Amino acid sequence: MALLHYLINNYKDKLIVAHINHNVRKQSNTEELFLSNYCKDNNITFECMKITEYKENNFENEARKKRYKFYKEVLTKYNSAYLFLAHHADDLMETIIMKIIRGSNINGYAGIKKISYQDNYYIVRPFLDYTKQDILEYIKKYNITYYDDYTNNDITYTRNRIRHNIIPLLKKEDINIHKKFIKYSNTLNEYNDYINYEVDNIIKDIYINNTLYLDKFNNLHPFIKENILYHILNNIYNNKDNIVKDIHIKNILNLINNPKPNITINMPNNIYVTKEYNILIFSNKYNIENYNIKFDKKASINNFTIEQIENTSLNGNDICRLNSNEISLPLYIRNKKDGDYIELLGLNKKKKVKEIFIECKIPIRQRNNYPVLVDSKNNILWLPNLKKSKFNKKINEKYDIILKYITNKEENNE
DSSP states (O other): OHHHHHHHHHHGGGOEEEEEOOOOEEEEHHHHHHHHHHHHHOOOOEEEEEEEEEEEEESHHHHHHHHHHHHHHHHHTTTTEEEEOOOOOHHHHHHHHHHHHHHOHHHHHHHHOOEEEEEEEEEEOOTTTTTTHHHHHHHHTTTOOOOOOGGOOOTTSSSHHHHIIIIIHHHHHTTTHHHHHHHHHHHHHHHHHHHHHHHHHHHHEEEEETTHHHHHHTTSSSSHHHHHHHHHHHTTEEEEETOOOHHHHHHHHHHHHSOSSEEOOOOOOGEEEEHHHHHEEESOOOOOOOEEEOOOOEETTTEEEEEEOOOEEEEEEEEEEEGGGGGGGSSEEEEEETTTTTEBBOOSEEEHHHHHHHHHTHHHHHHHTTTEEEEETOEEEEEEEEEEHHHHTTTTTTEEEEEEEEEEHHHHOO
């Protein structure tokens, strides 16, 4: 109510009150009714959301998600650009201590910003320089009716334990300790602004189309590396719900340093980070597109085309010559299957397709979708652009089928 009283004196004609009834206290409905009547009496638009159920085990986290989703809906409805919140200096201290306990980066350790920007709107916290006691004195001075949330006394929650057990000890040491926290927060925010400036200049050259180029990344200072990864992940998650933690950065750095050339790790919300030799790919899906296409003169799928041609003097692995009398028609193009093997031309032995992919350094995310040419008996005739089978013919041998492998990029350039 203190915030509303303050804003009425400055922005009354433009105010919209967005109230959330968390429905966890007996007085929740009484508070909602009081605030609704107050807004009506003062000709202020009132929007309310009543939460009827909670599905997550973490009440604080779920309640926060629902609050900010509702705020966004109200801002959009009224085409508003500013969200005013009543966080104060005690909230700032609690948040910083929580971040230190749980682990974060410079941005997280800075706590709450007085003015921040997200999802196309500004968040403004006018009371961030004032303590809870300052606000209580403001309420007393102007005789403002307010309701005390008794759930703030429930030390089941980490923030409440910090509020009741740690903050009082700090204030006992220094009654103005909040000013030290504010200075600490402002200093870290300045550092963070500079770091973001540096990261923005670096990242445009090493992170392109969700791909991080490790040859350049690995030459950077460890501190810059961590902040680049935070920057990438925060953009992927749209800076929402404090998803990115220290452990996620550590896991990605371990992935980069892993001697295996192809490896993938899972991140929250179905995000995948894949190392492929000297690149790191961030994606929100890891698809295997099963296909089995009957070949008839030409077939295109994904980023490649295989077509039958009349003649060519070329004899690379992108060309396949076959004698129809020695194979079982029709031909099919399918993706790799577990246990696939090919009898290689000139070696008179079988070799697993998986081993060939590894030797040829085919990225792990591409292997299951890579084209395989087979006949109707499922004999592998050709791994386009990689290896030929014993069924392939040399230029001076008898053949009546010539196939050519073309990437879509090559096709577009022709």
